[in-house]
Amino acid sequence: MAILEVLHFPDKRLHLIAKPILQINSEIKSLVADMAQTMYKENGIGLAATQVNVQKRIFIMDHSGNDEPENLLVFINPEILSRTGEVVSEEGCLSVPSVYEKVLRSEEIFCRFQDLDGKIHEARYNGLMSICFQHELDHLDGKVFVEYLSGLKQNFIKKKMKKIFKPI
Numbered sequence: 001m002a003i004l005e006v007l008h009f010p011d012k013r014l015h016l017i018a019k020p021i022l023q024i025n026s027e028i029k030s031l032v033a034d035m036a037q038t039m040y041k042e043n044g045i046g047l048a049a050t051q052v053n054v055q056k057r058i059f060i061m062d063h064s065g066n067d068e069p070e071n072l073l074v075f076i077n078p079e080i081l082s083r084t085g086e087v088v089s090e091e092g093c094l095s096v097p098s099v100y101e102k103v104l105r106s107e108e109i110f111c112r113f114q115d116l117d118g119k120i121h122e123a124r125y126n127g128l129m130s131i132c133f134q135h136e137l138d139h140l141d142g143k144v145f146v147e148y149l150s151g152l153k154q155n156f157i158k159k160k161m162k163k164i165f166k167p168i
């Protein structure tokens with residue numbers, strides 16, 4: 001296993017569109033292990049392959065609390081089949097550290113994805129699962145959550161990121 005480098009906004013590679021996974025082989029399993037290790041180290045609750053510069057349609061989540069056992073969820077070739085309602089909630093992202101902003105999302109989603117064994121699942125999500133699924137799926141389509149904000153706010157965030165990641 002390895003800790004992977006997480007790309008930071010406004011890195012252009014975050015805008016690349018991820019490609020479908022045709023075969024869930026050892027390469028994908030090893031990617032999931034590396035992504036999980038990276039997400040846990042960075043204290044994230046979700047991580048998409050795009051964020052570690054891998055253009056494959058896969059993201060992971062773990063919403064278990066600090067005192068709970070790990071509960072890694074893997075979503076391969078995820079898609080949203082239908083959406084209902086609207087909800088505004090505050091989001092953060094490992095690619096935009098220390099930035100938390102309110103974003104409008106669908107309240108409930110009906111989605112489809114494959115697990116690490118290739119089995120197809122369909123599920124209806126609301127609450128944190130729904131928000132996180134939409135946020136991570138956006139990454140696979142090359143979109144970072146701050147791109148929903150005004151141009152003024154995005155410029156402010158870009159400046160903030162430059163300060164955080166300025167070359168030493």
Ligand code: NI
Nearest residue numbers: 092093094095
């Ligand atoms: Ni994110």
